[in-house]
Amino acid sequence: MPGKSNPTVVNSWNEWDPLKHIIIGKADHSCIAWPEPALDAKVPEDSAMKGMNGPRPLETVEKANSQLDHFVDILEKRGIRVDRPTPIQWNRAIGTPDWQANSMFGCMPPRDVLLTVGKEIIEATMSYRCRWFEYLAYRPLIESYFMEDPKMRWEAAPKPRLTDRDYRRDYLNEKIGVEKRLKWTAEKYFVTTEEEPLFDAADVCRMGKDLFVQHGFTTNLKAMDWLQRHFPDHRVHAVNFPGDPYPIHIDATFVPVRPGLCINNPNRRLPDDQRKIFEKNGWEIIDAAQPAHTSPPPLCYSSVWLSMNVLIIDSKTVCVEASEVNQMEQFDQLGFEVIPVPFRDAYPFGGGLHCATADVYREGSCEDYFPKQV
């Protein structure tokens, strides 16, 4: 509990300023969600998860929780305050007047749900039905931050309807094939339509005054319009990454590591026209190192590129998954102190070290890193 000398502060403007306070998720009661349009489009066609629904095996939950707890220890030993969500029984049918779902998902990846911009924490709309109620696991924390920091701003983005009109029927086909998926995603023909604003918080990359937002399966252009009107002093940029057949969440694709430097997934390069703003402002974009693995762990939603899903502690210190030798080596060569964190048992529950966290407080203020706009 925060003492008088260490009051709760909500404040985080980017991905790299010195980290003081963070949320780390929990794997308890996590489920493999039942078929629904946007989730089906994301789970790879050959995944063993197809047809497996309901609570994840208890021994996998325990292994994931033990790695999550170890990650908490590592950060706390460095003086970073860590809070945990309150999992609910995710294996429960839910519904709204518009739809029903047989279960929920979990609260291992808070990054997907909570978007911290300055003194504000926004609960994202989300775009899967099974994730509609996920914010509930974070409410005890958010309510406490609201009470403890009189300047904290708490927002919930407009709750989406998530009717069938939100999803393209073409993606309901079981066998689309990677080739067609690559063509569709390159043409920005994603599973989500422009019916209403939809976004996952993990599609938003915060770089001070500029927010770079991935247009893909989980975030649409209407959400970017909402974010731009919501943050009138920021500049919201739509980015997309041809080469990804299952584009969700920017944090295994394009990751700023310190002011002036981003690593980009070499299979999912930022298109030339979208690089201009980085070039004009003296930013360098380099290829991320190759993942150390050729396949993700069993029953995992994400790709091997969780290798680059790192948590930056400050612009000289980074947490990297402990088996990702190539990514650790790249950070070492860039002059970072690398903290190896074993985390592959947690991957199936919703992602890597960045996904499993959500910022509460980083030192620093809102800087303009891109004064020359394109």
Ligand code: DAV
């Ligand atoms: O490469 O599968 C994972 C992002 C998870 N939040 C990928 C993206």
